[in-house]
Structure formats: C-alpha cells, structure tokens
Amino acid sequence: MNFMPVENSPPNHFPRVTNAQTTKSKSRRPCDPCRRRKSRCEISESGPPCVLCQFHDQECTFNENPQPRKRRAVAISEGSEPIGTIRGQLPLVNDHGISTAASTSPQEIAARIRQDPPIDDYANLRGPSLLKKTLGLQTNRHSRFVGSTSEYERLLLALEPLQSIAGVDSLVGHPILRKVDDTDPTIFVLSPDAGTLNSHNDIPDLDAIEMAVAPHGSALIRLFFRIVHPSFPILHKKVFLEKYERTHREFSPPLLAAVYLLALNWWSYSSELALQLKPNVSHLEGLAMKSFSNIVHRPKLSTIQAGLLLLQRPEGNNWALTCQLVGLGQDMGLQLDCTNWHIPDWERGLRKRLAWAIFMQDKWGSLIHGRPSHVTPTDWDVQPLTEDDFPENAADEDDEDGSTEVEKGRIMFCYMVELTQILAQILSTFYTLKAERDFASRTQEGVRSLLEAAKPLQLTLRQWYANMPSALKMQDIAPRKLSSVGYLHLGYYAVEMTLHRRIIRSLSPSDGPEIRAICRQAAQSRLTSAFAFVQSLRPEHLQSFWYSSSTYNFVLIGSFISLLWVTSPDREESVKYRAHLDEYRWIIRLSSKSADFLERALISLDLTSSTLMKAVPDDNVPSSAANGHQSRIGNETRYGADAGRSQNSRSVPNGSNSPVAYLGQGISETLLGDDGLAEHSWFSAVDESNFDGGYSTHGAALPGQPDMT
Template sequence: MPRPTPVPIAAARPKKQHKPSPGKENHVAGKPVSSTVGPVANIRTRRERPCDACRRRKSRCVIHEGAVLCVLCEFHKQECTFVQSPLPRKRKVVDGEKKDSPSAQKKRYPVDAEPPPLALPTPTITATAPSPPHQSPLGSVHIPHLGETLGLQRRQHSRYIGLSSPFDSLLVGLSHFDARNESPTDLGTLRRVNDHECFIMLPDENTHEYVDEAETLAQVEQCVGGHGQALLELYFRIVHPSFPIIQKHLFIGRYRNGDRSFTPALIAGMYILALNWWSLDPRLAHLPKPDIARLEAIAMSSLSRSMEKPKLSTVQAGLLLLQRPEADNWSLTTQLVAIGQELGLHLDCSGWSIPMWEGGLRKRIAWALYMQDKWSSLIHGRPSHIFSANWAVQPITDEDFKEEGDGYETRAEENEDEQEEILRGQTLFAQMIGLTQIMAEVMDTFYTQVAIQDFKNAGKNSTQLILQRAKPVQIKLRQWHERLPANVKMNAATKSKFSSLGYLHLAYFATEITLHRRIVQSLAPDHDPYGFFMIRNAAKTRLISAMDFVNRLRPEHLQSFWYFASKINFTLIGTFGSLLWVTAPAQEEAEFYKTRLREYRWTLSVSSNRAQFLDYAVSMLDASRGMLNNLAEKPSLAQQISSAGVPAAPKRNPNGVGFQQNNGDGSPMEGQMYGSPELRRMHSGESFHGFCSGPNSGMNSLEGSVQGDA
C-alpha cells in the first residue's frame, strides 16, 4: 500500500546540542552521514536524551513518529518532561581478570546503549555523494531505514495476528492508524500491512536476549580471532550465490560502516559455513582454524534466546545453521516453521506496505524455509509441517532478487564473470524451489498415512494404483528437467570456479529414486512377468544414471557448497541399490547390484577427500551391506527360465507412449522403446554390465509406464 511522505522520526522538542561521542550515531533530520549507521525510524536517535520519568525508571524512552508523549508516559497517563539534568554516570575501570567477568561486561554494555563496534579490521570508508534515491511505496531513502521494515527492526519485533485470534479484524479496523499504519495499544503497537493482515509490534527490551546480545557478539568475534571480514568474503563468494537468503549489500554496507547490531546467531552461522573453506583463503590457510565447536555452541544458544523476539534474522540464522553438513536437527526445523508462521512468512506479501526490497527478501526466506521443511520431511521420513492450503507465497521472480532500495545504493559493480555467477546462483535457487514442489507432491502422493492405507486396501492391485498416481508426477518431473536453463545444466562451463550445480541435480535424482522406490516396494513375486521386468528395468537404469552422475562430479563441484539434504541424497542412491539387490529375482541380477554398490562405495570414499560429508554415505553403505549378509542365496536365471518359460513379446502402447530410452544427462530420447534388449539379455543368460557409456546410457522415464499390461 503506497504511503505518503514519511513523518519526522520523533516529535519536535527543544534539544541541547551535544557533541556526539565516537562510535555513536550522528543522524540529523534523516540526512545521511558517511560514517554513520542507519537510524531506527520509530526510536529516537542517540543524540536525544530520555525524558525525566524514563531516566528515573532507567527505562528506554521510545517515542513513536508523530507522538508527543513517549510510550511509557502515555501508558501511565503522566506528563512527559525534559527538565531535569542528566545524572553523572560513574564508570568503573576494570582491568586484568576482572575485565572479562560477567558483571563487568554488563556494566560496560548497559541496556540503553548501542552495542559498541567490535575490534575488527574494517576498510576506510570515504564520503561519497549518495546515489539517486530509489522510489518505493514507503518513500525515498538514502540509507537503511530498518524502522520502516516489518521484520528487521532493531528494537522491536513483530508477531502475526491471525483471523481467529482475540484481535478480531473488524475491531482492529476501528483503530486509528497513523501515517506508518501503526496504532498504539496497551499490549503493543498494531502494524497494519494491508486491509486484511495485521501484526503487533513488541519491544525487544522485555526479552532476556536483548541484554546479552552485545556480549554474545563479542564472544562470536573472539572465536574467529578477528578474521570475521575474511570469513564473510568466503561466505558471500561460495555460499550466498546459490542460497541467497541474506540482503547482501545491506549487510556488507552496515558491516563496513562499523555497525555490529547483528543477531549473534546469524553472523555466527555465516562464519560457521565459511569455515568449511578456511584453507582455501591464502590469508587464513597458514593460521590455526577457530574452535568451531565453541562457535556452534554460542550460535545455538543465541538462536534459542532470539526465538523470544523472532525476526527475519532468527529464521535466517536457523536456516544457515541447518546447512552444516553434520547438522541433523528435525526439531529445529519444526521450530523455524513455527517462527516463520509467526512472522507471516507463509502469506503473500506482494501488496504489503513494506519496502519493496524487504518483500523480495521475505519471499526468498519463505521459500528457503519451505525447502528446508520438505527436504527434512523426505530425509527423515516424517510428516511435513507446511501444507499447500495454508501456503500463499507467490512464485519467486527475478524482481525478488533485486536489492535496490535498501539504502546502500553506492555499491561495488560486479564484473561480467561475477554477474554471470550471480545470475547462475539465482537460477539455481529458483529451480531448486520448483523441484522441491514436485518432490513434495511425490511425498504427498505416496508417503502420507492416507496414501499408505490406500495402497494397503488395494491389495494385489496396489502396484497398478501406484503406477496410475505416479504418471502425472513423473510427467512434471520430466518437464522440469527438459526446461532447465542452460546455465544450470551439469555441462555448463564453470570457468575454474566452484559450482553448486551438483546439489540441484542430485536432488533431482533423489526425487526420481523416491518415486521408483515406492513402485519397487509394491511389486509382488506373482506380478505380471512383463510388467515386473519393465518396472525393474526402469528402476535399474535410474540407479545407473544416478551413480554415473556421482562418478562424473569434478573437484569444482565437490568442494563447493552443498545443500543440507545432499548428504542423505547421496545415501539414498546406495539405499535404492540395496533395495534392488534384495528384491532381485535371480542370482545374476543380485550380483550386478552387488558389483555396482561396491563401485559406488569406492567413488564416494575417493570423493570424500574433497567433500568430507560423503563419509556419512559411505558409513550407511557399510551398514546396509552388513544387513545384507543374512540375505538368502537366490536361484539362477537359467533355473527360473526352465521352470517358468519366456514371457511373451511386449506390445507397443496404443497411445504411442512407452518406456523411453534417455540420454546420459537424463533427457528422454523420443520414439525409442527401452527394456526389450535388456529383457532379451536377461532371458538369454547374459550377465549385466557395469556403468553404461555413450550418449544412450541414461535413465528410463516412467511416464506412460505399464498401461494395461501390468
């Protein structure tokens, strides 16, 4: 909703001109100064002293824009005066061992003080003329007005008010809203974002985390030993392009200007992920690596406390901490989903009265949370917490990645290669969202309790029912793969740079395997022979294609950023191979899968030198191999043929659609039937061969599979 010209930040009052102390904000009438940090729009600047009553209470004096009284004086129905002189503040000098004591830390960082800049090397900022302001629904800004945002304010946080809550929408509509669409109440400040949705803004100072935040930030920086800037450069170079849930230029601009009012868990999460590439930075490689265990403990503790005052940074921090290769926290995922709903991330924010750049950021975070929930559901085999009936987030677009208008318009221009990598990362992120939606449909179609009961009730017809439900999902999956942009295909040039394309294509194979896995599980020994072999051949070629993909990964893929689910997705390939081994009807086929799994294990163990998280997949393969030691010996294929005979030759589907042979990259080769040569080799007693080679060594598409015959 467009707003009129912003009102002044605080009510006009007589002020004494004080010379600002170093490190404090120097903001007058909203004009930017090169050495400052952006002001908070609805809280008075540091140059304004508190009123007499708030000074006596030792409370923060907050005045909403356009108001005459501060919040507390208005609440207590008393006069808000500025008559008394400030009391002299005694500063106790601490040194030695006392300097690091908790009591000394709290005295150095009082509640009403801005967190001091940490002792970090920051580049010198030269004053430059501001860029032309970007027009947004909230007015023109030159520097970040975080107070204009809904989910990034520094001194207060928002909570979504649902339709069935005590705040009835009709009653809320009777409230008087100012130019900022805010209405103060005894319980908090109502913030209306459109005609239907409303939030309540609550002060952070009532939470425990607010007091300890500066001290926690100091601990985080102490852990990385003053190398925070180098770690952030690694993060934005390797992780951020394909997982863009941070407002990059806003974050960098605040950091370089000395602003350290970040959520400790967020910046700790960025450091933790960047530490995976510590040895690749020439400035860091020869130095001892920071204690990552201590940093993780601080981050998780800070994240837990920040949930008392949830903001977008809380969800960002949680998502980053869950990207650690060793992270396996189902409960944290469910907590983040709940916090996202509390922040309204499940809603359509396209028409809200918030800055346009915040709308794009909210959508990116929302879809990242959606993917976290859905892939966690798959790898843990547990119910998802996000349902389509309550998910109103619009599809992500190119506009949602633009950061113009966040206040830092003067930013370094990327060269052509950097722009290409940024575009590739954005495309990768968007394509992963689309693939996740298809994967979620696979889970809803085959792995919910309702679906499991349907297949159980179908009895001997369960395979036919599964194939009928699989066809539309398989068509969507094939179309997604066919429409992949050229810059995110595995054969796209990487120009000797890290490439995270591997996690997207691995997720595609994991989705295919999850679909075929359910079909293979439903097969019964007395199933129609032709349909039985066709289904198993589709599964076999799917497995070979996935293993071949892993075998072709290059160092620039292995050493790049991998999405959190990748560790399990690599494992699922081995699990699928073990399933086909167990259900193989003949000894020759079982030996084929045994050989392929041995080769796959070797590939993973060699690749783990560059991607250590692959050790988990190797361990799972070993565990599965141990379970297979008790597998009974299977009869040979010759014995089965002599007793059962050869199945009749297959008839082509009257619709002209059958099992299709595919290229090595997974794309289908139209007009070719697949399966018959393999069937002939199986019936003639020929042994299976290793990885297929050549252009026709890909997968089977299940689209149009076994209609009428199975």
Template sequence: MHLCLMSALQAATPTLRRPCDWCRQRKSRCVREPGQQKCARCILHRHECTYVQGPVPRRRLDRQQSPTRTEDFGLNGLSPSPPGQAVDAASPSRLTGTLGLEPHLHSTYIGPASYHEPTLLDLKSVSTSVNQDMGHPRRVNQSSAFITSADSTSASESQRISDLDQIEASIQPFGPALVKVYFQIVHPLFPILDKGVFLEKYARSYREFSPPLLAAVYLVALDWRLFDRALTKATRVPDTAVLEDLAMRAMSDDMKRAKLSTLQAGLLLLQRVRSTSSTLPAQLLALGQSLGVHVDCSDWSVPDWEKSLRRRLAWALYTHDKWGAIVHGRPSLIPTQIDHSDVGDWDVGPCTLVDFPEATDTGAEEVEGIVDAGLGRAAFIQLIELTKIFSEIVATFCSVGATKKGGLLSRIGTTGTMSLAKPLVMKLREWHSSLPDNLQLGTTYSHRLSTNGPLHLSHMAAELTIHRALLRTLSADTPPALRSTIRTAARARLASAMKLIESLQPEHTQSFWGFAAASQVAMIGSFAGLLWATSAEAEEAVEFVNQLERLRWALQMRASAAPFIHEALRMLDDEVGDLGALRTATSVDYMSWD
C-alpha cells in the same frame, strides 16, 4: 508562526530524517512512507506530526570510548576503516521502514483466526508505544497487520551483546574474510540474505546482528576457508564446535524476539550436516508463519527489497520443508498443492529474477566471482519448481494413509500405482528437458564452482522416490511381465544415479550443496539395497552388491574435501552396512531364500 514555519519546512523537505516531536518524546523510531506528510505512528494515532523541538545535542564518542562500535568495515573490501574515521550513524539506512529487520524491534503476524480483531487494532490507545509490553499495531495493507514490540520486553540486550562478543572473539581476526567467502560461494546458490543490508550493518559493527545469524554465516563459510589465502595460511583455525554451540544457544534466546534474521539464521544452521537438531525445521516453519512469510507481501507498505527477501525466504523454507521428508522421514507441514486458491494458507507469490536486486550489479565480484551469481539465481528458481513436483510425489506415495496396511497403494496394487506414477514421471521429464544448457550437469566453467550438481541430485532423488514406491508394491501376485518392467526401469534409474555421482568433478563437489544432499546420496545406496533385498536370483543380487561397492568407492574418492559426501558415507554405512561381506553367502545360499 514558528509552528507554521516548521510545518512548511516539513512539507518542502519530505526526506527529513530526524524523528518528529511525538516519536522523539517516546524514543521510538520515526518512519515516514514515501508520499506521506506524516510518519507512520502519527498517522496511526491521529497526531500532528511536527518538528518544533530541536534535536538533542549529541557528544561524539571517541572510537576507543564507544561501548557499541568495535571495528568499522568498508562495504566493498570489508577492511577496517582508517583510524578516527567513524561511520555516520545518522546517514540514511536501508533498514528504515522495514518490518522484519528494524533494530531493537520484532513483529508478529496477526492471522485472520487470531483473537485479535483487526478492526480494533486501528483503535488502539494513543498511550500505546513500542516501549510497553503490549506493543503497537502496524498495518501493512488492508488485510494484513502485525504487532510490533520492543526487544527489551522479551530478551536481554546485555546477553545479546555478550553472545556477539563471544562469537566474534572465537573467529578473530578472520571475520571479514569469512563474510567475503560466504557471499562468494554460499549466497549465490542460497540467497536468503540481502547482501546490501548485511554489508551495511557489518560495516558499522558486528553488534548490529542477531547472534545466531552472525555465527551461522561464519560457520557455513568455514567449510570453504581454503578459498581465502589469509584463512589458508592461518596457523589457528576457529573451533567450529564452540561456534556451533554458541549459535544454537543464541538461537533459543533469539526465538523470544524473532525477526527475519532469526529465520535466516535457522535456515543456515540447517546446512550444518553434523549436529543440527532434527526439530529445528518444524520450529522454523512456525517461526516463519509468525513473521508472515507465508502471506503475499506484494502490496505491503515495506521497502521493495524486503518484499523480495521475504519471497526468497518463504521459498527457501518451502524447499526445506519438502526435502525434509528425505532427511527426517516426517510429513511436510506446508500444503502439497500451491494453487493460490481462495481457501489456501500458502499465499506466496512466485520467485522470479525480479526478486534478486543484485541481478543488476555489474561489479567484478558478480561477473568474475568463484560462483556465477546469475546461474546461482537460476538454479535457485529451478529448484523451487522441482520441489513443487517432489511435493506431489511424496504426498502420493509416502503419506501415512497411502502406505499403511490396507491403505491406498495396497488397495490399488501395482497396476494402480503405475497409473499414479505416470503423470508425475512426465512432469519430472518435462522439468529436466526444459533446463537451459548452462544448468546441465556437464556444463562447467574454468576457475568457477558449478551450481548444477545439487539441482540434478535432487531430480534423481525425486525419480528414485517414485521407483522405490513401485518396488514396494510388488508381491507374489504381481504378473511376471509387470514385475520385470518395474525392476528393469529401477535398475536403469540406479545406473543413472551411479553415473551422476561418478561424473561429479571438483567444480561440483566444492560448491554449496545444501542440507538434503547427504540424504539424497545415501538414498541411492538404500535404493540399491532395496533392489538387492528383493532380487529373485543370486546373480542379480551380486550385481547390486557390486553397485553398492562402486558407489562407496566413488564417494570415498570425493569425500575428503566435501563435507556432505563424508556425511553420506557415514549414513550409507549405517543404512546398508557391508553387503560385500555377504558376497560369498549370496552366491552359494541365496537360492534357498526364495
């Protein structure tokens, strides 16, 4: 009778939060999907899902005695909670039912070519639990499944806590201020975190995070510490070198129990322009595939906010893979065409405003923040569309097969290359003309950082990639009229690029630019160097030397407060050196080079 009473209570109270008897015995998380009478594990293993056993009595620990809770932060102001006020650990959490963010668990996507047979996953032994090395299966829809394992099977929990403590100690007492700066400036333009989930966890304890993610948020935010008064007045600035070393070391350990937070951390660490490993992008792509971000998650049995987060993460990974061709000079690892065909391996749904839960937020920070969050979201979506075009450009003009001796471009010559370029130029033109007024470069707002600079610099880099390919096809056999047309168009693109750099205002340069910006700026200088090196007349060569000096001056005037411009200057010096020193030689001896 008691069993019947508990079953009736369960049916009448579908939101009951304590674990069922079977999950309690195995000390595993008990997750019940909306509308289900049984939890996910009881359904999977065909168990009765009962609540007969009473909860184990808990003894509330004093704040000073708690081994896991240090400081509690409120969700809104990120200020310490009043003394003695503890966050209720039993309250509903947004992490319940997630696939990639559940505490102490990590999940690996099972692809169709895996040795695992999806049909057999459903027949796994009842004795299998997340506390065993083999993990347990979780099917998210008819065709997609994951193996979920406990973190303790792959990495040291004590090491994770130690890393977090070191990271937090290195930035104390500025943690809350840095988190606030991050969500005011970086997050609107690079929305790879779920703000609500991050703040929920941060309010409880910094120990709930993966070490590289916490360190990465702090690291990126430190570049904008002047936007917080407490950080501006601080006599001690956190050592970014120490923090970056902690982050990269913790990243290697976190790879053993990878979650979505591991991918988020890696993408943020890529934004550091100083000493990030050049192999990290390829590692992150493999990591993203193991987490299943390349698969359409629209009908998965995970919370809606996680579906949106997965789409944003997938497209952020896509943009990094594609623009990495400029940064690292390596081919893209994601297919060029995103056509959602039946034979494609990139099956991510389009990123739309629906994928930004914060779009419905009407708080003061959303309306009056340092960055217009709405414009940041629009710029993120537009960058994805531009990157799809850039992917075609790189595949057409920069592949090994196209550029090698005897390859496609050498076989079709300058005329054939022009034919390949025309449709891509039209796509770029249509993309640019469709931008709304509030995303135009010249549109800025008082007391707001602009979201538009990175978008227009990326567009310029895509255009220069086409013109650089055309210049490289010129030879002694090219008709003079065609040569003149190509070089005139290239000079016009260089002039436009110079105008873009010179029009950048503090509202642009102080905003978040992303990992590719320095390389895109340096590309303008290398493009001018290419025009200089292929000039047929001394007067024309001098013109491009002057353009380079003009570019260098424009960057020097903006470099002190913008890390990416400072890095672009260094890259420019490495690439073209001081062509100004050749000015005299150019005007006297250049004609003998012909």
C-alpha cells in the same frame, strides 16, 4: 565507530596493548577511508590495501591527519557480566582446545572488537538506509502476524487508526500494531525486545561471537558472499554489509555466527586467511546454538536466516530445528502473499526467498527423516519467485578465483524450488499415513493403481528437466569458478528414486511378470544414470556449496541399490547388486577426499546398507523377496538381465495409454524431441545406451561405468 586499532594477529592470540601516547607508524594507523567511515582498518602483513578498501574496491591512502579526540575507556554494557567471563563462553580457545584467557585482561579482549552501541530505531538513521520502514528486521522489536482466530478481532482492528495508536504506544514501550496492506486486514503486532527472556544477553553473545573469529570477521563475511550466498541467496547482501559496517552488534547473534561457520568451510579459499590460524569451529558452534535458543521466542527474519544457515552445516540437518523454523516462519507471516504490502521492495523479495527456503527445508527434511511435512497447500499463498526478487546480479559477482556465479545461483535456486514442489506431490501422494493405508487396502489390485498415480508425476519430472537451461548443465563450468549445480542434479535423482522406490516396494506376486519386468528395468535405468552422475563430478562441483539434503541423497542411491538387491528374483542378480554397492562405495570413498560431507555419506551408507547386506547371504535373497515382493515362478518370470534385453520385442497387452506402457516405452518410439532430454533418455526405461550423454563431453560412455543390466 569506537575501537582501538590493533596489529594484525592470529585469531586465537590477543594483541599487545600499545601505550596511548605511543606514536603509531603509518602502517599501524587506519587508512583515510576507514578513518572517515570510523571502521576498523585491518591490513595484512604484505601491506595495503586494507580489508575494507579491498572489499569496496577503492584506493587505500594514508594522507589525512587524524582528528584530535578524547579517549575514553572501553565500557561494558550496563547490566552485563564482564566480557571475559560471560557465562563461561568467552575465554578463547585455539584449535587444540587451549584457553588463552588466563593471561588476558578484559581490556585486552575488548580491544579486539568494536564497542559501538547498535541503532535504537532504523527510522531515526541519518541519511539513506535500506532498513527504514522494515517490518521483519527491526533492531529492538520483533513482529508477529495476527491470525484470524487470535485474541485480536480483525473487524475491530479495521476501525482503529493504527498509525496513531502506534505513535502513542511506542513512547511507553508497549506492543504496537502495524497494518501492511489496504485490501486484506493483514496486521502485525510489534513488541519490544527489551524485557523478554534473555534479551540482555544479545550484546554479550555478539561480542563473544565476534571475538571468536577476530580479527577475521570482515574476511569471513566476504568469503561467505563469494561462495555460499550465490547458491543459497537467503540474505540481502547490501543490508547485511550496511549493518556490519556500522557494528556487529546490530545482528541477531546466531545469524552472525552461522555466516562465520559456513564461511570457515572455505577458509583456504581466501588469500587473506589461508596462512592464518583457523578459529575454533566447535566453540563457535556452541555460541551459535546457545544464542539461537535465546532469541527463538522473539523471531525476526534474521532468526529464520540463522536457522536455515545452521541447517546447511555439514552435520546440522536437524528435524526439530526444521520444525521450529516452520513455526517461526508462520509467526512472521511468511506463508502469506506479501506482493502488495507496505514494506520496502527488497524486504518483499527477501520474504519470498525465505518462505520458499523454508518450504524446501520442510519437504527435504520430511524425505530425509521420514516425518510428516508441516507445510500444507491449504495454508500456503506465497507467489512464485521472479527475477525481481533477487537483488544481486552478474555485476555483483566476485571475480576472485574460487567464487560462485551469481546469475547461475539465482536460476538454480528457482529450479530447486520447482523440483521441491514435485517432491512434495510425491510425498503427499505415496508417503503419508493415509496414502500408504489406501494403497495397502488395494494390494489385490496389484501395482497398477500406483502406476496410474505415478504417471503424471513422472511426466512433470520429465518436463522439469526438459526446461532446464544449459547454464545448469553439469558441463557448464566457468574457468576457476565453483559450481553448485551438483546438488540440483543430485536432488533430481533423489526425487526419481523416491518415486521408483515406492513402485518397487509395491510389486507382488499378484502382478504379472511383464509389469514386474518393466518396473524393475525402469528402476535399473535410474540407477545407471545416478552412477554416471556421481562419476561425472569434478572438483569444481565437490568443493562448492551443497544443499543440506545432499548427504542423504548420496546415501539414497545406496539404499536404492539395497532395495533392488533385496527384491532380486535370483542369485545371479543379487550378486550383481551387491557388486554395484561395493563399486558405489568405492566411488564415494574416492570423491570424499575432495568433499568432507561425502565422508559422512560413506559412514551412513555403511550403517544403512552395506553392513545389513553383508549380514544376509545372497542365497537367501530370492526366497525372502518372494514372501512379500518378487516371486520366481519358473524361468518364464525371470526379469533380470535377459528379461530386460528382450523387453523391446514384447507387446504390451494393455495398450499404449496404460501406465505400464508409459514406463516401458522404448527409444524407437521417439519419445524425445528437441526438449533437452536427448542426453537424459532414462524415460525409455529400456535402452540405456544414451544415459551417459548428459555427463560426457562427446556423449561417450564414462570410463568404468558399471553395467546395471
């Protein structure tokens, strides 16, 4: 690779240009491995090993003499604007917003990054490469799935010798056709990137992104694969590193920017970066979003990866971008079963992981924003994930303090997919326009029909938790490792509350006092468990990667408290729930000192629940709730703390097979066996004494846990 080695300097200050005739000292010239790789050799002030040798765990030596070569001037891509002035993006700014470009020449800027041209065609690469025969990551072509109603007639395509057509058309730069299986006519159109809208901006955009973090690109990539990737494995590590070792110009611009952006959240977790000046995040975000809009019309798998990672930013959860990704994924054929396709094995696994990542983003986005889902069961043929779909294993894990466990991340990703499938069923059963209209038309029947629909979903949730391996329990934390299992458990509470939120909303005066009491007590039990979970979070959880829906899921707990408050049957209970919300806000405020995203959760909680509740006096709650939800008819129908404590002694009139009986079963009926639920006995819906077992080392109650009864 052709670049000028420069001294290690802070990211927002350009290095001095050294005279070409000056003899470089041993500490300034590249090491032997970097010289052989033709890679940039970055050495910290403390001395060798360099970043790449440390990354590859090899000896960093300076024994070989440099090979004589002709020096050439750094060239700017033909047809591009000068790097220093590309669309006003490239002047670097420090964290105080001060530009450094005024006193810097384009030659000095270009010297900070590599200038090697990207590979034209991976098929022409010498030696082994994972990228040969790839479908979705071609460097200069993008692919689109040929649908059954497209302008191409499938029966006609079945008669054409596609390989020979591809050989001819590829010579003249026309679109080519590629058949990827032998049984079904699954065909893609591969079109050249050249000549498409904004395609000439890719190299300038990549250079701008690389310069925004230079000279720390390699360290940030390592940080990303240490902390983020194990918990959200939507990249292929070896493919990414293979491309970066050649040049940063092989990437999709927003993908490179997204990797850098997420890694910057853990800047202090790198011994190489902690004492350096951090790059300007806002500047990099602007480059990422602008470059994403430049490539969205010529999608590749890297486009999907970029969008998914951008959605994981602290403030990146955007429904419009989620909808775009669903459409782009359909363009790429990610909704199809790729098991028997003629593509590399690693790409089959990558396509499946990306497909399920889009599925999760769509369903959780639908929950967060209250919007219709765009992924439907009738157009979804992706097979379940298996261990073979994940290329990394424990041997690829980084031993440095603060890293994330690879094996745990793989299992957690699969369990999150399964949990999202349950969420999808709940959303389609209770929260679509048709479902809400159907339940509204049956209000005279009371909540019983809704409970019948909820029962199998609650049982599925119970079984999901019962099957969870011990490695995903909250207490399982390896020494000096971060653990992202918190977002999985939080997601579980969110799904539970989404189900019970619908039930509590549907209670009305037409429902008997016993049904109302059991339903409310089941909801109170979920709330108690959620409190115990939030209180159990440790720094190893809070400092790790959290999935994009996590901020909302923390807020949802507060929304659930406000629902129980507004439907309180009397003033005593409403006062208790107001106090519970204050207590929850305090817990989140304390935890936010260890996790920035909880600051946003706290702000959202104040906007959506706390402020609105404070505007309504407690005295008004029972009367207003009686209008559409709970009614208080004398002391007999009161279902606050007293009703909850006496529920075990009551008989359920409709038999043990009724949905009401299911919700109200007590622990004395021995629902729980050796299936892992003994420490999470919220399915009893009555006895809350064991709720803390899953979060306490010895099963004792957590200190300061509020009483929800």
